[in-house]
Amino acid sequence: MAMGEADLNKERLELALEAAGLDLWENDLITGNVTRKATKTFEELGFTEDEIVSGVQDIYGLFHPDDIDTVRRAVADHLTGVTPQYRCEFRLRSKSGEWIWFANYGRIMDGHSETPGKRLIGVTFNIHDRKCRETEIAQINQQLTEQNRLLQQLNATLERLAANDSLTGLSNRRTLMELGAKEAKRTERFGHPMSLLVADIDLFKSVNDMYGHLAGDRVICAVAQVCAARKRSGVDIVARFGGEEFVIVLPETDGPSALQVAESLRREVETLLVCVGDEGQEVAVTVSIGVATLHQGSGMSFEELVNRADQALYQAKGTGRNAVYCADMPPAEGGVVEQVPLDLGGGGSQP
Template sequence: MNELNRNKERLALALEAAGLDLWENDLVTGEVTFKALKTLDQLGYDSSEMASTVEELLGLVHPDDQPHLQQAVQDHVDGITPQYRCEFRLRAKNGAWIWFANFGKVMDGTATAEGRRFVGVTFNIDDRKRKEHEIEQMNRLLAEKNALLENLNLQLELLASTDSLTGLTNRRKLMELGLQECKRAERFRHPLSVLMLDIDYFKSINDTWGHLVGDQVIRAVAEVCKERVRQGVDTVARFGGEEFILLLPETNMKGAYQLAEVLRESIAQREVVANAQGDHAQFTVSIGAASCDGSNIPAFEELLNRADKALYKAKQSGRNSVED
């Protein structure tokens, strides 16, 4: 056996061990001069069905993969890339699509036919691609689940900080916000005010019209408060029962008192339908105001206590009034 044959045997053994299948095409005639027999055998084609031209081989490539395969070949032929590399799907005889990878290079031929030999190897990457697809699917599913979990967490956080009847901030969240606003007012030496609002004779409303109408009254008061405050700045909270708190950053006593009067008058003009006969329930509120000017900021609980005392004065003075 001469050295050339030995080298061919060594090459064949190396290719087999690496799972590579050698091929060669003629760039001038488009003829497949050395067929990737193992590849075509994996696809289920026998010797009589094996493609003999580059065009026939291209017909086995998945339509979605043909453009980038042709572009990869052209880029190498034009000298843009030092080697030809591409991954694509080939149609098996049973109709399945199987992933393969190609690596090749244009080789010099003779002096009169320079660069017509296109030589390379093909290898099966279907398992890897399927695993990549599975991982991609898992990652997509995981991203969807994480987005859902994040959304659920936001909803839970909203539920934990919102009053279910009115949609207002609840007492727990108010106390957190109040602490933050007191610290901010102290840091920047800005005014901060609180209004404590209570529906007058609320027990009588429930006794006269029933608790469902009482709930409607609470919601009506909440709506008036939300309509009159600065969105994104002030906080309206249901403090408990028929009592509400308005937290007013950057607001001095004069501003808080003016807002309280607007709320009192607006609520006094509201009414809710109380029964099927069309009777209406009317209601008023009493409001206590407390404020600090930024030079001496008390704890939030102390500010609430001041507003509560002012509210008591409003109740004692005949209700439907504002006191500070």
Template sequence: MSQRDRDRERLELALDAAGLDLWENNLVTGEVIQHAARTFRELGYPDEEVPQLVANSLDLVHEDDRDRLGTALGELLAGSTADYRCEFRLRARTGDWVWYANHGRVMEGEGGRPGERFVGVTFNIDERKRRETELADIYRQLEEQNQQLHRLIASLELLAATDALTGLANRRTLMESSARECKRAERYGHALAMLLVDIDRFKDINDRWGHLVGDHVICAAAELCRQGIRQGVDIAARLGGEEFVLLLPETDGRGAMALADKLRLAMAGHCVADGDGQPVPFTVSIGVASFEPGLSHMQLLHHADKALYRAKHQGRNRVHRFEDVAAG
């Protein structure tokens, strides 16, 4: 045995111990100098079938991996890359698909002839790929659960911030928002107004038509409040019972009065249906207050409440502003 044969034998032993399957092709003649015998044995093919399989080796490659394999070989032979590396699936004799990887390089042939030998190794990466797939599934499930958690948190935050019956902001959200807007108006000298809206004779509605119709009236009034504000700027909230508050940043007293009267007319022109489909009309009274330097959000609400009381006292279905109440 020559030294070269002994070196090759040692190399093959080391490769076999490492799970690497040596192969070699002659790029000039197309001859398969050494095929990946270990790989074919792992796939369950008997020795007598191997020559035919080597001649048609691409048929063993999963169709989804063939383009990737061809691209990697093409880049190597075109000189775009010095190394050939590719991962792909091979069909076992049982029909199962098993993941393998190839690493190879073009080397000199006998006498130093360049570009003659294509030498590389094939090795089984199926377990690693399966772990990667399992991890990918775990990450996907975690991401789905994370998204569900975010949706749940968003739903909980929405529930905590909105009134269950009307969907408007609730009292807590109103207090937080009005405190923030009052500080902002104080700091920058911007206009800020508040409307306190109360459904007239709401107890009579409940007594005559029942609480279900009363809830319909509350929801109808809430929807008209929502439609009357600037989305993303103003805030419509249910203060409690049949009372609503509209918080209007960047709105002066004149603009607030105009909106209040428009809203009053919309309420007066709206009806809900009772259980027999008969119309149930309702009206509202509205108190208007404008922010002044030094006012807290609770004081602003108190001013709007005083204006509302005057509107109620003077016959309901009216709009009054605090400045007129304070002056007279």
């Protein structure tokens, strides 16, 4: 009667394992022998009954090389009591050479608190479809991550293109007006003066007329580099305002200090000799600069400040060019310099 009940329980177990897709196995920890083979697993791998391995060590020959250490570590952790169960996922090589994903779940049995167990019993089940889906999802996520990275780079590039002048790399007019308006609000809020320089290349039209627009672009870029080199990183704003005109915003800078910056800039540009021809022709370059300062409580907008500095620029042009003029005070001594004409072979009255 007892044997009949045991047989019935065995059949029930076999049915449950089959329904769940589980393959029962058992290892003798004393002898190292496989006392119950994972027959269904090996059959699933394409091996015949005669080819099914019988020793624990032989089984490792079927594991993927990258998974062997993981499996050994998982077994060791359970045998030494580090983990309450043996769990592991790995790939086994089928008879045809394909790598198939399986998982193991097992536990030491027949043990007591003072006596180590003698049997390691567990089940093996196929997880290949799940792993393939996980791999596919991981690949999709990786592709999405890469696409997002490229999209962010593209957006950053587009933002830079939208914010900067394509010829000089300086901020463009739109960016200048946006950032300048914010600085004007800071001036009003904190009471720090803000000054603004408008610089214009003297007799620029003559360069284009005599040497062409590519030569004109070289002159513009040369002056732009001088302006950019004077920028305080993270503080000042340097922009190409249009054509051959540049604007430099100097936060927390009063009128006298701005005049010094403008005069220093004028002198540095005056030393430029720009190559404008294939045969090495060079032209001297000068700029005229208008200066205006914004103070707390003035009620002046940033756009009005730009217009005020632009009016000062035309005052500097009227003095003979290559000069600095301040809208708020007479020019400092030496701030108005006699014109140093461009070596163009004819001069003219162009602005």
